[in-house]
Amino acid sequence: MSVSGTLRLLTAEGDGLRFEARIAERPIVMDGGRENADASPVQLLLATIAACEAMDVISILRKQRQVVTAYEVRMSGERAKEHPRRYVAIELVHRVTGRGVERGAVEEALRLSVEKYCSVHHCLRPDLPITNRIEILEG
């Protein structure tokens, strides 16, 4: 099972450093410049971790007939001060809104994602601490 695509330099003027990734139908732009409107690779990495987990959780909750009406993840990552400025800690706050959603079901779905399903999570170094928190709202 393989994934493939192309990354192409768009602009490299002044501080700007924009690349376009074609890896699905719609292209994605990343920007390594200082005042970037587009996400940088390391910003986007945080979003891929959160989205991978969230997609697993939603899929598992659906199978359990939990009624989820909204799902939001607040993501934050702390980076090392010295090169390579990798993440040293990540926190993801999963805010699940629904009708009578059971906390235990969300906790179990998240546990399954982290331990078994999340492909992005399992590409990361094992000593990178990722803290997942859950908030449940009725609505």
Next chain:
Amino acid sequence: MSVSGTLRLLTAEGDGLRFEARIAERPIVMDGGRENADASPVQLLLATIAACEAMDVISILRKQRQVVTAYEVRMSGERAKEHPRRYVAIELVHRVTGRGVERGAVEEALRLSVEKYCSVHHCLRPDLPITNRIEILEG
């Protein structure tokens, strides 16, 4: 030094599972469905690795007054067949087009990225093999 943002469920109908990440000014959409126009998190992970390296390489080559006119990375990743279907091998082919670009300079820039600068690379598990190849074109 911290990174933060929000991920929000857009649609969860049928097979569709689209999330929007707000982590820079322009939002990014990811799709976990089967026939996805937008990249999935694991596809996007591959693009963040390639873009992180490519941005380092371009920045280093600039400082060395190498004249790069185009830069493309062909990305491919092999995923495990069983859950978690993480990457088990990644290949990145860096195609650098320029005027008299020296192969040694590109090799050195890539080595510095991988060993010292690339924040995304250093978030990955050390046993994930990433093969970098270089092609240099005149133009």
